[in-house]
Amino acid sequence: MASSRLKRVEESATIKIANIANKLKQDGVDVISFSLGEPDFDTPKHICDAAADAMYRGETHYAPSTGIPELRSAIADKLRTENKLDVSESNVLVTPGAKQAIFEIMMSVLDDGDEAILFDPAWVSYDPCIKFAGADSVWVPTDPDNGFAPDDISESITSKTRMIVVNSPSNPTGGVFGKDIQKQIADLAIDHDLLVLSDEIYEKIVYDTEHFSIGAMDGMHERTITVNGFSKAYAMTGWRLGYVTAAPDIFKGLLKIHSHSVSSATTFAQYGGVAALTGPQEPVEEMVKEFKVRRDILIDGLNSLGIKCKKPEGAFYAFADVSEYGNGDDITEKFLADAHVAVTPGSAFGPSGKDFVRISYATSQERIREALDRVENALM
Ligand SMILES: Cc1ncc(COP(=O)(O)O)c(C=O)c1O
Incomplete structure (x- = not known):
């Protein structure tokens, strides 16, 4: 029944992973989500x-x-x-x-x-x-x-x-x-x-x-x-x-x-x-300041685990090379299954992404540290 236009397009991979993570959450699992592209802050009052x-x-x-x-x-x-x-x-x-x-x-x-x-x-x-x-x-x-x-x-x-x-x-x-x-x-x-x-x-x-x-x-x-x-x-x-x-x-x-x-x-x-x-732009500045601290915690932590990633200069994403441990699709599954950490496989973003995962650090410093510990254990 689908149009030929529709057949040329795949389902969104970011939403697919979020659905699996949500299912785990519904089952009572404490999943740390690094998969969605949205700030975790509230809209300024x-x-x-x-x-x-x-x-x-x-x-x-x-x-x-x-x-x-x-x-x-x-x-x-x-x-x-x-x-x-x-x-x-x-x-x-x-x-x-x-x-x-x-x-x-x-x-x-x-x-x-x-x-x-x-x-x-x-x-x-x-x-x-x-x-x-x-x-x-x-x-x-x-x-x-x-x-x-x-x-x-x-x-x-x-x-x-x-x-x-x-x-x-x-x-x-x-x-x-x-x-x-x-x-x-x-x-x-x-x-x-x-x-x-x-x-x-x-x-x-x-x-x-x-x-x-x-x-x-x-x-x-x-x-x-x-x-x-x-x-x-x-x-x-x-x-x-x-x-x-x-x-x-x-x-x-x-x-x-x-x-x-x-x-x-x-x-x-x-x-x-x-x-x-x-209106006032201070809430934006505060948010960016916090994102920067999180970025530094995340990137330093990833590099210490042998996951290569240079410090990105913008947005709230890290695109990390996981080839030391496997391809991006396999590592995404492993992180979710063994560490209950949800990331997005790099392959969702284009042909060159297969050795990468995207990590959205729109989550608290505490959760980032905990996720790094869990990932370290999963990779040992
Ligand atoms: C690069 C890029 N462009 C556009 C959008 C869409 O943003 P909006 O929420 O305004 O539709 C996103 C959202 O993830 C994005 O990452």
């Missing part, structure tokens, strides 16, 4: 208050499909001042999560037989979205010793290439692309007349480095589609709130899909988004 106030004020009706004007304006301000993007509020589309924005982008700019370049490993949903659109992913290898920066991209560009997907900081590697790498990507995009999808959802979670938006580079404004959202920076995963900005012709296409599918993001949630962007 002033954001919840703003959404609750909006709800009680009666902001419970359909919003404009593009988003409420207050939020579009706050997003455009943010993108202009923080990201140096040349954006007006009329080119900002508010979406129910960055994921929906990415789906809409792939569906509106890719055709059957087109190719989109992904840096291997890449977040689990890019490839399925590319396939839903009838296009194919072309995986470019990256170098774990160089922050998972891509090797030679130009070799992978063909007459069918339409888009390069950039995700810095990266899920699953935590790698951050500096200006030099982004400039190489920008030059290739300009030379070959390609679009760049820049997914900047982890931009606020960087350690001792700066985030940089590729859309701000010379010649990149018209060809960059920038995606961001509230899930990670403001611990708002369940709110389903994200956004995208693109040149007017692309924007029109996005809006067509958006208005005929989801209509709009939830109205009162959007008022929470305004409070997130215009």
